[in-house]
Structure formats: structure tokens, C-alpha cells
Amino acid sequence: MLNVLMNAFGIAGRYLEAESIYHHIKESGFTLDVVTYTTLMKAFIRAKKFDKVGQALGLPLVLSTKKIEVSRCFPLSVYLR
Secondary structure, three states: OHHHHHHHHHHOOOHHHHHHHHHHHHHOOOOOOHHHHHHHHHHHHHOOOOHHHHHHHOOOOOOOOOOOOOOOOOOHHHHOO
8 A cells, every 4th residue: 555655656756755655664664575666766767866766776876867778678686686
């Protein structure tokens, strides 16, 4: 249910509220799953807060301001091996 609320805030461009719910989930001891992480990342991307996407995964991620075309996407597990 909290993922749905995070998504609603993300769609509305209110990434700070989505991030707040993420921290609430984490601090409450609930299990974070792929939906939670993806929802938070989408909220950051919609708000053009690309630097926060890596933070959502706990990774030091540096992104360029250049446009990147992605021709093929892989599941997140492929990149985290």
C-alpha cells in the first residue's frame, strides 16, 4: 500500500514526499522490494533528480547531463552481479 502512495507522489512530481515514505518503510522494518526501489527511482527521474537515482540503490552514481539512448534494457540483477 505504501508503494502505491509513493507512486502517487512520484506521478505528482512530489519526490520529497515519495522519498519520505521510502525512509518510513525502511525505518519501520518492512522489507524493501524491487517495486519500492523502482517506484522511488521513477519519482526521482520524473522530477529530473538523476543524482538521487544512485542513492536510492545505495550506489555512488554519477550521471552526465548528456542524453543517452538505451537500445536494450536488462533487469537490475544483471548490473549488480
